[in-house]
Amino acid sequence: MRHIWQSIKSLWRSKWGFKTALLYLALLLLLALVLPLLPLPYAPNYLDLRHPFLSPFTAAAMASGHPLGTDGLGRDLLANVLYGARTAFLISLPVMLGATLIGVALGTMAGYFGNGGLKQPLHRVMCWALGVPALLYYGLYLPLNFSKWDLGYRHAMLSMVLLLGLLILLWLVSTGLKRWFPYWRKAVALPVDKAVMRLTETLTSIPRFVLILVLASFIPPSLPLLVLLLVFTLWPATARLARAEMLRIRQLPYFEAAQSIGNRPARLIWRHALPNLAGPVLIAFTFGLGGLLALESSLSFLNIGVPATLVSWGRTISSIRSNTAAWWLVVFPGGMLSLTVLALYTCSYYLSQVFSSKSSL
Amino acid sequence: MVVYLLRRMLLAIPTLWLLGTLVFLLSRMLPGSFGEERFLNPEASFYSQSSQGSREAAFIEYRQRTGQHLPLFYFSFPPVSQPNPHPEAAEEQPSPSSYSYLLPQFTWNGTSNQYHRWLSGILTGDFSTSYRTGQPVLEMIWNSIGNTFWLLLAAMVVTLALALELSILMAKKRMQWLRRLLLPSLFVVDSIPMLVLALLLLVLLANPDFLQLFPVYGMGYYVSESLSIWQAMGQRIQFMALPLLALVLVNLPYITNQVYSSLKASLQAAYTRTARAKGLPEHLVIRRHALRNALLPLITIVSDFFPALVSGSILVETIYAIPGIGRLLIESVLARDYPVLVAIILLVLVVRIVAYALADTAYAWADPRIKRKLA
């Protein structure tokens, strides 16, 4: 770890590109954090209905306090561009982080265990196989229904109590089976790799907007839904990458050595595999983030419910469709978007160099 | 090798069946169903064209005629019936069934269900007909897949060729300036959302106010006399230029980046050093030795390219008015035309599975070390 930190420091000193990019990102992050405290003349969602489609830097725009102009509803472009950065950081970043975490976790597991690596005694497999559906039904499905009918907490509590009872019963039964029936002690190999691969294939084959529509039938279109869905559809890419890398790393001599001295799988993955994975994952992360920053512009094009109040660069950009002459709606947020993405790529480019030089050691 | 490929395909069949079932059931979870809006909520107008009752009757008749009244699956899991809207009232009169909702109830439907019909239809080669047009699903997909396929194939070939050439150029020592220029600009292109890119190309290159180089939309006009092959092709290229450009620009940055980094890695490898030591000129070192090894990761990229593009071409097809599979998909989802919807998703799945299998085989073919492992 110290080695990486040192190379980053030397990068900072020697490469001005890295320095500018990092500074820009830090500034943007700072801006996103302190933005609500800044004295902006207009809130991003304030509709100045007297001044729709103001072009920027004109006399009218300056006089009304919209230096960058307004969109079709008179929303101030300056405020929207700045708050869009906030959304980019507060939504896109966590989404991508979540997707990367899930993807790396599942991908490394699939790559490490393969189809025969993870062995579990039969009784525990049964315990999980029965417990998860029960958890879903009593822990998720019923309470969701109750909240839809406004039934109050009594029924939800009842179902939770039932769930707890069932889980305890299941645990008791499985320990009993383990103790008295040797058959249930037999270890079976779980096809982790196959399961993860099939899951990624399915998820990437079903178009995202179909998934959104299916999910929208349970939950109304809202920010949490959007976040959930994006995480849900973005992790497979990272998972595939992590799995491929894990397969490669597993063959490397140093890893085999670490394995042979009896390290536990968790430690093996954490200490020996993950640092080696970081480079490619980082590239995937930045590319994913870049795509994510403007994704909702495409989503709203397909008539998919992105909350209309969500301030984002994508929303402003896609409003060009109602008036193709309003170039400023694309240029300013699009410029910010490109700059941010460029900064991200520059950072990841140099960082991946750091990682690749380390792994070749 | 062929045996391996065949085995891979055979093994894919159960997966396909499982996923197909999943997609079939999942698609029915979309809110609303086909015809609901059409028959029950006709364009509400100033005068009643028909009574609500007769419309409902017609809707039921329609569902019966098309078999949509049947239960979905072999067993159904009815939605939890609402126990009692007023729990206070329930406490006064405790009814024995008020907690029955805590146990899931299953009903057995037998073989007369929609899934059974659909599956047995597929096994006999009948993918049923579209609810919207009444045409056989396969025919509809066949009609629109051609356009998408040629577009995607052309986009892939152009993108790969460009990516290869660009990375070879960038890998040369004296082309440092090109790399400095090209990589950031590729990143910038990558950051432009596809929607904006497609619209931008339209506004810039097919607009009399700016540059009018290409036709705006479609795939050609109606001409009464038949064209020769060359003329038809010329027309086709002319109309396909913009969508092709959009697809290439969208995919170029990522692929170029990947090719370039793997090319760079193989330039540092021992065999390249040997080749260089032999005194080969730089461009021959790159083309003969480094490139061949750098192409391996390309297999994965290409295998990902095709399936992902099907959903990626939705935007391009809508904006440039190309009747392709993406547009068919979006239309059938919005109308809840389940037979078409499920068939398209299954098709994408098949393409994906085949592409992955081919990629594995290609790896084995290219790298004997992997071949041994597969055998």
Add this chain to the structure above:
Amino acid sequence: MRKINVALTCFFLLLFTFCSQPERAPEEVRVRMAVEPETLSPVSYSNAGALQIINLLFHSLLSADLGTNEIMPYLAKDMPTVVRNDSTTLFTYEIREEAEWTNGSPVTAEDVAFTLKVAKAPLLNNESLKPQLEFIQDIRMDAANPRRFTFVCSGYAPEMELLTGDFFILPAYLYDPENLLQHIEVANLNGDLSELENDEKLKAFAAKFNSPDYGRNPKLLQGSGGYTLENWENGQYLTLTRKKDWWGNNTSNTQHLTAIPQRVSFQVIPDMTTAVLALKNRQLDVLEGIPAAEFEQLKQQDSFLKDYALHTPDAYEFTYAGINTRRPKFADKRTRQAIAHLLGIESVIKVSQQNYATPTVGPIPPSVTDFYNTSLRPYTFDPEKATELLKAAGWVKENGGWHKHINGKKEQLTIEVIYRAGSHSYENAASILQQNADQVGIPVQVLGVESSLLASKSRQHDFDLFFRSLGGNPFAFNFKPLLHSNYAKEGGLNYTGFGTPESDRILDRISSTVTSREEQARLLKRLQEIMYEEAAFISMYYTKERVAIHRRFANAKISGLKPNYDVSAFTLKED
């Protein structure tokens, strides 16, 4: 370097070929179509584009003439004669003598009877037409005149006259050459039809008729209209050509029966931005529904105006806000009036329609002057008035929100606005309401939902407030299914739950016993007053259509009725 040179030469050669735009035949009219028709079957068509095309291929007995905005006899010789009996009404028509099918055989009453059978029989793909013709019980042929017949209809409603003529007549010789439906009587096609479902001949006909051929095959889509389908290129375009010698050319005194352009081609362009660009490129001749902002832009461009004429007819489509009166918090009409004062209709018109709309007080279009109630003023944004009304309705402002005790529970006044996702004008209206209500202290949540979800939410009365549009026409004003409280049950079309005893009485009168236009005007004006007062179904504005038509065409018959122009009437101007 040599390679680069070759590449450059190729590129410029390609560019050169691209720049040469294909020559266009001037007598061809090119029209944009947003969605490809699913089928052109005159019985089961499902969208407006298909209707526009079928109108060129087939005829109904009566139809609206876009030149005059009046109902005119098309296939019929005159308007029907109406005889009202106790429980039935008789409409007697006579078909034009000249009218003939593509093969030259005359259109007769037998064809009308055949059409009715197709529309009413079981097993056939006719479910969208069937409910509409349920009221026609029987058809009586005139023994002396093969073109004369009488519809026997149950009951009476003012719009029946229009409805008896409002379906396409099919050629029996082409659709049923084996006479499979001959043995079935129209009178037997009412009520329970389960016996007929086993009829072998009907089954044979159904197998044929339900095939997609009957909605796609140019050989089968041959009606009495002046055009035939020439070519249907999947997902790209449909072209129609004029029949060589069409009977309509020989009829006298019929300005509305026309087939003038040699060829009409409908281009499928789903995206509006693309369509506008295609129009600017002169690739289209006609484009309707141009977005307001783009329309303003086009108006400024002289080079464009030299080639295209822009029209803004008053459309018969209006946007309204519906408030769910069943929700206890909206039960008081003063609360609803307060919300109506927060809609900011004038801003919505300015911002999202660029003033291409007319505010309205009720569902009657302001352009229909004798029915429109001019004594009412459309709701305008007025926060003081809204506050006053809220206070009067018993709401108390505390902690920045409005609260009230309803059924013993303290409730806060909040509004959840739903609209069809992707529609900009609704989204704008919702945002404006949100901002206006926020000034008064009512939190508003804005939700764009997918259209079928919106439909099911409206049907199940699971909403606070929605924005929707309604299309209409200037002929019939029977709002009973939309506004009568009998239709307010779950599943009925009266989503808002509007209805007072008086409005119900008025709606009943209008739909049955009104005799004179004066009385109808009086009733409709009173209805507008009640609706204005109740503020459950708040009509906001009537839009103006925005159409561009190439200047080489004259006689476009611009109208507020869909599709806003009559392409069959376009004549080439002589230079």
